[in-house]
Amino acid sequence: MIEKVTSEKNRQTTTFEVTSRDDEKLKGVRSVPNEIDSKLPVILFVHGFSSNADSSTLCSIDERLNDRYITYRFSFSGRGESEGQYVDMTLSKEVSELKSVLDYIKSQENATKIVVFAHSFGTNSTIALNPKVDLIILAAPFDNPIEFYEKRYAENLHKDGISCWKKTSTGETVCLGSGFWSDLEKYKLDELAQDITSPVLIVHGLSDTTIFPNQSERIFKNLKVKKQRVLIPNADHKFRQNIDGLYAAAYAWIEKI
Numbered sequence: 594m595i596e597k598v599t600s601e602k603n604r605q606t607t608t609f610e611v612t613s614r615d616d617e618k619l620k621g622v623r624s625v626p627n628e629i630d631s632k633l634p635v636i637l638f639v640h641g642f643s644s645n646a647d648s649s650t651l652c653s654i655d656e657r658l659n660d661r662y663i664t665y666r667f668s669f670s671g672r673g674e675s676e677g678q679y680v681d682m683t684l685s686k687e688v689s690e691l692k693s694v695l696d697y698i699k700s701q702e703n704a705t706k707i708v709v710f711a712h713s714f715g716t717n718s719t720i721a722l723n724p725k726v727d728l729i730i731l732a733a734p735f736d737n738p739i740e741f742y743e744k745r746y747a748e749n750l751h752k753d754g755i756s757c758w759k760k761t762s763t764g765e766t767v768c769l770g771s772g773f774w775s776d777l778e779k780y781k782l783d784e785l786a787q788d789i790t791s792p793v794l795i796v797h798g799l800s801d802t803t804i805f806p807n808q809s810e811r812i813f814k815n816l817k818v819k820k821q822r823v824l825i826p827n828a829d830h831k832f833r834q835n836i837d838g839l840y841a842a843a844y845a846w847i848e849k850i
Contacts, residue, residue, distance in 0.1 A: 603627060603660045611667070611697045613690045617676040621646050621667025621694070624659040634727075634847060635704040638666045639691060641713030642742075643760065643767045645673030650712055650732070650831045650839075657840045662847075663702065667694050680755065680768045683776035684738070687718040695724055708847055713804065713830065714738065720782050720789065720812070728850050729793045730843050733801055733830055735808040736782035739774070786812045792819040794846040796839055798828030821846065 604626050610618045626633070636658060638651040645668040655664050669687050670677030698707065706727035711719040716734035735741060746756045746769070757768040795813050797806040806824055813822045825838035832839040
């Protein structure tokens, strides 16, 4: 379903919504260059934990790519303008929602190729889904979410109840239900990486202290497809100090494959 249409200098932007299997409306933004003389690749951006369609990292890359590609950004349930409560979030729920959005895009676009570009926890959803697309880009991926989020929630961790953590960057309190932890136990992401059938680019910032670069090594080693791993100097978890390095790696991969 397409709603509002806006025009900018080099592109036209429309909002869209997709109904998930849980009957929640997932909302997002589609951008397309104003002048199109042929079919174009489509890029679907997948945001990370407690983020949304307006992720600064993904928006920055979107702005650099959407003058030559069709791009989609959306918010998982409970985030941004999408319906639902984030406390109900599980990896399985996000996998299902990602599939719903991807199916919608495939039904709407006659693309030369479809690319999934995921960041941080969004890479977990992408690996678990194993989407049937032409290319996958994983920015700052990791395969140990249980260990990672146990440390993040620390003394506020209550696996049988509600766990809450306050984001220092925004002051928002992000709460998770017990289902989040039990659901994660189902997934061995390093092993699931072996089943991916699409070419994969992994990009990691060398200055990432949230998810250290060595945490993407095992995923990379387990991939059985055409692959590349690029380490970006002076880039943190959000690639703020070198967003152009992330863009250059992604653009080269999209054009090459």
